[in-house]
Amino acid sequence: MAVNRLRSVLTAPRKGETYELRAGLVSQYAWERKESIQKTIMSMTLGKDVSALFPDVLKNIATPDLDQKKLVYLYLMNYAKSHPDLCILAVNTFVQDSEDPNPLVRALAIRTMGCIRVDKMVDYMEEPLRKTLKDESPYVRKTAALCVAKLFDLNPSLCIENGFLETLQEMLADSNPMVVANCVSALAEIHETAPETRALVVTSSMLKRLLLALSECTEWGRITILTALADFRPTDTKEAEHICERVSPQFQHVNPSVVLAAVKVVFLHMQYIENQQLHATYLKKMSPPLVTLVSSQPEVQYVALRNIDLLLQKQPNILEKEMRVFFCKYNDPPYLKLTKLEIMVRIASPSNADQLLAELKEYALEVDMDFVRRAVRAIGQVAIKIEESAEKAVNVLLELINTKVGYVVQEVIVVIKDIFRRYPGYEGIIPTLCQCIDDLDEPNARGSLIWIVGEYAEKISNAGEILAGFVEGFNEEFTQQTQLQILTAVVKLFLKQPDQSQGLVQKVLQAATAENDNPDIRDRAYVYWRLLSSDPQIAKNIVLSARPQITSTIPVLPGPLLDALLPNLSTLASVYQKPPQTFLGKGRSSALQAAAIEEAAENARENPIAAAAVSAAVAGSTTQQIQNNAENLLDIDFDGAAPASMQKAPLAGDSGLEGLAGTPQRVASPMSAGAATNGGGMDDLMGMFGNSNGAPPNPMNGGGGSDDLMNGFAGLSMNGGQPPPPPTQLDGSGDRKTKEDLLGLF
């Protein structure tokens, strides 16, 4: 009985979809088999596990029907990992196909072989690959070229031993531009994953060939070649001139990504040109195509705008006269509008400031809150950047206050505070500001207004009254920021009008020292108290000293970062405006890995027995931890449908988790448990805990540790800003906002 039952489980059910498909796959009629294959693929696409049909699908591999062959190959690529042994049955067909008289079949065979990531397959790939690399048809050659990159990814040593890299390098001289482009792609990828191979080092002789292929190959090929050119460092100014000359016609290409790639090459190579006049010419040539990018599809536009933003920081005057193109359209998606605002502010100049302010005022009357706030802030930035426009800007801001829309008014107050810090002589508007004092509920706006009141206490008749109101509710204020502002403002008031406000200052100092439990506020209050009680003159010198004038409130990337980003034009890094390591995890994990190895070594010296356990855990956790935690999140419901990747992933994942909970040290620390349950801050939290956990026995983690702590805090503050987002979200705009907010705290 039991045996029978077992057998009935083992043999496939005689009904159901799988059964029907199987029946179709072995049908004697070709059309029926083909139809069944299509159905199988369809199920596969829908996420059903049809890997049980592997042997039956495989039977259909030898077919003259190209369509059917493609489908079978597709199936193979998907399920090869789960049936590595059966894959070998297909090898023969692959090898045969790679010698088929039809180039399409040859290319298909070699392309598919590269995608079947089974070790055994790799052994058979060598010969077909060698042949197809030398194929007479360029179509096959270009496919084979990419296959080398696939093979390198699977088995680098085999790839190098067989001299495929050299073959690729020779193929850069191929007569067909597309082959050249694909060779460049493959070599560039190999070079990136393993720089020590020096797979793609552009030389002057290679340069000629690349430039030749550039004007002939497909749009995508052009991008590949242009990217390679951008990484090339010209030997002399002549060479740089030559490159710019040959690349600049690509500005007229219809594909925006080609244009961007060309802009990048010219922009980078311009630096090597000595002739300043030529410099200017290229900058001028660059601006119309950049403007044209702004009329492309919104997403492409977004990338282009972010890049323009970078370029403007390096060369502020390339788009001087083009303000109008950046005006927001009513139905532009929000991310475009915000980016356009940034750019408008950057190209603001005395000649277009009036126009810009009128436009910004329109935006400030729209309904989208983020956009409106940003527009108001932009008005302030323009006013501070361009002195001539300040008065007009202040008038616009006053008009906006009259709208009485809560968030507009608050943002206006913050902006006006900056304007006060830049230009004297606008104190006349203070009464208007003070009227809206009750509507302010955001810490930034409240803080700004309190600062203004304190700063200009002598010019405001009822400054004492206003501040008294704030002091009254001192300990009910929600944020430390406003409390500090109140404190400072009252002290300023006292120093300016000692006789009228002695009681007030006493009261606030009392509230801040005795009734407050925030150490920062207490500290500040004590400092003031002592200052005031020692010598009011000294206090005056310190508290009322003139502040350095602010010159700009437009955020600017630090020079080194900007220079690091320019070679990354049109890539993700340029969109996020962050170096690639920060959001890709690679760089950070390797830094962590280095720290971990160091840590393990240190441990080994102190405690040789525990070292083994720790090093195992560390090795498992550091690299994998970072990568996998994020990755595991992405794999939440990882199930049987993808057994292929299961083979590797759990191993790494497990060791990562064991690293957290398995070793004694880590269990002892409650923090690590917290980290494990906290899904949110993942990457950064891990970065922080990972190191501090290892540290307790030996406080040696000097530099590295504190760095990572900083990382950790960055992560924390980011998550604090936006409560629920699961893994770290690197949404460019959101992140920048928090940063700006930080900057906004005076």
Add this chain to the structure above:
Amino acid sequence: MRAFRQDMRPRLADVFRIQVISNAQIRSPILTLGSTTFSHIRNDNIYVVGVSKGNVNSALVFEFLYKLVSLGKSYFGRFDEEAVKSNFVMVYELLDEILDFGYPQNTETETLKMYITTEGVRSERAMEDSSKITMQATGALSWRRDNIKYRKNEAFVDVIEDVNLLVSASGTVLRADVNGAIEMRAYLSGTPECKFGLNDRLTLGENGADVSLGGAIGNLGGNKASKAAAGSVTLEDVSLHQCVKLSSFSNDRTISFIPPDGSFQLMTYRATENVNLPFKVQCIVNEVGKGKVEYSIAIRANYGSKLFATNVVVKIPTPLNTANTTHRTSQGKAKYEPSENAIIWKIARFTGQSEFVLSAEAELSAMTNQRTWSRPPLSMQFSLLMFTSSGLLVRYLKVFEKNNYSSVKWVRYMTRAGSYEIRF
């Protein structure tokens, strides 16, 4: 849907669904989770997503996604859920052909249609063809087949301009420019080499003025007015189809090319100077108290009286709490569309030099939260034949072919509304 790299897990689709589609907060087309980046575009009812690791070229990713959509459209008529579902085999095939290991390959529709067809290519039958096909797919002329023959050699050139306008409430023109495109349908035998001339004077920046095209037109150093008088047009920038020899264009501004067979977009351009606005709109909008908004809108056609615009649609925004509207028009029909919060005024035929008016009233229902109305701009749509806002004209199109056949060329001009907005 299709993984090209081993490190991409099929379940990423679910992650995308959770993180982007069902998350209203996301306001950027790019999202990075961990080290995986999702770049998405929307088309009809489907999202097309590119998933990548590493610091990819985002411009390329988006451009490729759009290319995929346009390919899908040309293959299936449209690219939506329905089309993808019923053609999934084709979609796989296409993806396989245009993308290899994550690197875009040939995406030229014409070429792809030669070997990825709905009927399927039989291996033996297509033997000799396929070697040609592969030559074609990789060759320098990847966009054109050999041995094309037509009994009648014809070329149609359509100059289509989208005119963008933004007028402020006070009536000043904030922005007026033209995005033009020259579409061509070439039915020419053999491998014809075409030369194309416009009445443009391409100024790339300031110093570009001296490299003007069309030397026939004198008056090089003239100011803007005299340029216009001389019948030349200043194009800010042009982008050219990849069949155009960019190097010869940058040398002497000649547009010479070997066209693909069938229809394609030869070039796109931008013009910002001397834009002829086809319509002048005057609108007076008054908010009478809290319960009523009065509109009085006059539109005047600025083009010659022999021309007429078709499909003119004026969209007049109304406040969100509009309860009812009444309107009178001197031409066309107006209708209140609550779903769009606007009065839609349609005029089927708008003859040149005429002027039509609409007066309307919107009654508002009382609202609890008194929020000021943001007054979105009034917008217009239209299409107008035989008129170019930029004043661009095709001066010549020459076809050279070794068989020396004569060919017939047709030129058509059209101006459409791009984003034609008037604030009030």
